[in-house]
Amino acid sequence: MNIAYNKTTHTLDKQFPFDPLTELIRALAPVASTCPPAAWVPAVDALETPEALTLHVELPGVKPEDIEIELTGDTLTLRGERRSGKFVRGFTLATPIQAEKVSAAYRDGVLEITLPKSEESKPHKIPVTVEA
Incomplete structure (x- = not known):
């Protein structure tokens, strides 16, 4: 040595x-040393309630018209572009979603995607009866 x-x-x-x-x-x-830097991937906060899944996606510097959201089966795909290049982020949803009621709103560099759960995936309370 x-x-x-x-x-x-x-x-x-x-x-x-x-x-x-x-x-x-x-x-x-x-x-x-000549390889391009790793692609940028937006940060995401996920919140689950009994009614819906909500994603807050941090997209600073991304114009709303450069954002594409696609729901196919149980996969949500988010695509976009900003000055530094394109990005793609995918999510596999473990809960059935009402696709026709999905909404997205963009404000102050944060995209909020609301994915309402299907009725059969929402929790149902089952009463317990007492038998004599």
Whole structure:
């Protein structure tokens, strides 16, 4: 094992003469530095009530006309675009939704999507009777 001073990171690096993993990392370093940064994914807060699921999606810098919402079966897909590029965010809904009553409102950079639950998925109270 050799120890060498790394001028880029100003650290001491251990060098193993025949370490295949180290050689692979060295070989890929120039390629990794040219990769584009990770895509932006909007933050989402989810709230569930007995009546509906509500998503609050933080979309700063996104114009309302650049937002697309699609509900297909149990999958909600949110697409959009802002100056830094396009984004996609998908959600699998565990509760049946009344698709015709889904609504979305955009205000101050926050998109609120309300997904009313179907009647059969709402909780129903069952009375308990006492038998003699």
